[in-house]
Amino acid sequence: MISLALLAAVSLDAAAIAQTSAALNALGPHPFGSPRNQAAAQFVAAKFLEAGLAQTSMDGFMAGDTEGTNVVARLPGRSDRLLIIATHHDSTIDALDVSDRSRSLSILVEIGRQASRLQPAKTWILASFDGGESKGEGFAHYLNGLGKSRDLVDGVLLIDASSLRDPAGGPSIVVPACAFSDSAPGRGIASHDLVAAALGGIPESVDVSFDDPGISLLTQPFIRAFKTVCDQGAARALADHLGVIVGADTSYSERFLSAKAVARPEPPPRDEGAARLAAVVFGALQGMDASTPSSPQSDSWLVVGRSVWPGWLIFLFGLLTLLPGLFALRSHSLRLGVRALYSGLFTAVLFFEPEIALFALGFPNLVPPSASRKALTVSLAPFALLALAGLLGFLRGQVTGSWLSIWLSFGLLACVVLLFAAPRQARKAPSRTKRGKR
Numbered sequence: 214m215i216s217l218a219l220l221a222a223v224s225l226d227a228a229a230i231a232q233t234s235a236a237l238n239a240l241g242p243h244p245f246g247s248p249r250n251q252a253a254a255q256f257v258a259a260k261f262l263e264a265g266l267a268q269t270s271m272d273g274f275m276a277g278d279t280e281g282t283n284v285v286a287r288l289p290g291r292s293d294r295l296l297i298i299a300t301h302h303d304s305t306i307d308a309l310d311v312s313d314r315s316r317s318l319s320i321l322v323e324i325g326r327q328a329s330r331l332q333p334a335k336t337w338i339l340a341s342f343d344g345g346e347s348k349g350e351g352f353a354h355y356l357n358g359l360g361k362s363r364d365l366v367d368g369v370l371l372i373d374a375s376s377l378r379d380p381a382g383g384p385s386i387v388v389p390a391c392a393f394s395d396s397a398p399g400r401g402i403a404s405h406d407l408v409a410a411a412l413g414g415i416p417e418s419v420d421v422s423f424d425d426p427g428i429s430l431l432t433q434p435f436i437r438a439f440k441t442v443c444d445q446g447a448a449r450a451l452a453d454h455l456g457v458i459v460g461a462d463t464s465y466s467e468r469f470l471s472a473k474a475v476a477r478p479e480p481p482p483r484d485e486g487a488a489r490l491a492a493v494v495f496g497a498l499q500g501m502d503a504s505t506p507s508s509p510q511s512d513s514w515l516v517v518g519r520s521v522w523p524g525w526l527i528f529l530f531g532l533l534t535l536l537p538g539l540f541a542l543r544s545h546s547l548r549l550g551v552r553a554l555y556s557g558l559f560t561a562v563l564f565f566e567p568e569i570a571l572f573a574l575g576f577p578n579l580v581p582p583s584a585s586r587k588a589l590t591v592s593l594a595p596f597a598l599l600a601l602a603g604l605l606g607f608l609r610g611q612v613t614g615s616w617l618s619i620w621l622s623f624g625l626l627a628c629v630v631l632l633f634a635a636p637r638q639a640r641k642a643p644s645r646t647k648r649g650k651r
Contacts, residue, residue: 225327225495227488230319231481233260237315244306245347246279253302253318254282257341260322261286265329266339272358274343276350281343283351288328288337295365296501297338297455298324298494299352300372301345301446316374316484320491327495333502335367342446349445356453368407368458368501369450372494374487375463382467382486384493385422386411387459390436390616391443391451400437400616401451403458404510407501409521411458414500421493423516425464431598432465433515434572439603440614456510458501460494462486515568527567534571534578535559541582548582548636555631562624566617573599573625577632589632596629 237256243249254271261269266286273282284302300317318341325339344350356363375382388408392398415421424432447457513524522530535556542549559578563570573596580592606612615622 225488225491227483227485230323230487231484233319234315238312242304242308245303245344250303254284258284264326266325274354281351284341286339290333290336294335294367296335297369299340302341303346305346310376310378313376316487317372320372320487323491324495335502349449352446352449366455368456371446371459373459373461382462384462384490387461389447391448394452402512403456404512405514405523406506407456410500410504411497412519415496419492425466434569438569439612462490531563531571534575538582551635559628
């Protein structure tokens, strides 16, 4: 692994990114299976070779009656462990603006140019897959072709740049949650080790946010509670139980709120935004390259700033929030019994979904038992915000269901009921001053 000091000195060429992007943008819409899409694949392969990635190949495949082509470059490392850095080159058939694809591919090419000078610890696979706007056919074909080598993949980093029409945003690291597969529809999400490695590889001098600037602590429990539309590349990787990190310059929530393209903008001579995103992705790659995943891996974590709390720490912190309430009621047997029942139920929910339980009920746990029901209601604002975000997402068609089982949902609601059902401490009547002679 190169040092962070050397990483900071790496110059990611904003002009070269813009030039490559302009050439791809000139293709216009190039959907999966079209001649233009084949031309895009050939262009990317040529740029990989020009960037110094000698082990570049074009891999054709058939998906039903549609012919597709993957472009795959292999950068040998000092071990046989694999990291996949990828995007896709096909666009939607009716795209008025293909600059998101062009910029993502240009970032991949520029990272390949920088990576060709290195000898990483792990073998890097830089790939542009086909069918990303279809059903992820190209990525699925590649993963199937790995055979037993699939067990050597330590992580997948996807590049997803925004289109030029979108307002300029800062680079961010996004961790999607997708179903494992149709036969095992449980939630899949990157492990704590992978997230910590990716964030840890980005130098402090490089500006980056996690999920959403300012509301990351809401979006993290949100993606664990609600099913949202999942990127086909991420879905394919998670279906194979591979951890996925996404480098993007559009925050998680803005992806839902952005408008449709109405014009086809011209690429600028220098794409500084893409260069900043490339720096973040390159740093994350270095962190992932240097990491050694533990076994078994845990998918429980919470990103606070640039720190990644492991699941056991979230669980311990959640338990600590229960102690003040139990201690305050130690001399009230009935109220203590209700609080103990609540604490047991909260602990069960906390064990299975620590991020959601702590976000929803952490503040209510800290409200003194002597406080009014009004204060208790106010403390449930995070829980209400999470539920409201899920409801609005469902009404807008962005949320397709919940990852939470009916028992966990019932447990959360039962916790709220127990908080309000607990008998309140009777207020003492004000003492009256006796009149008359003393």
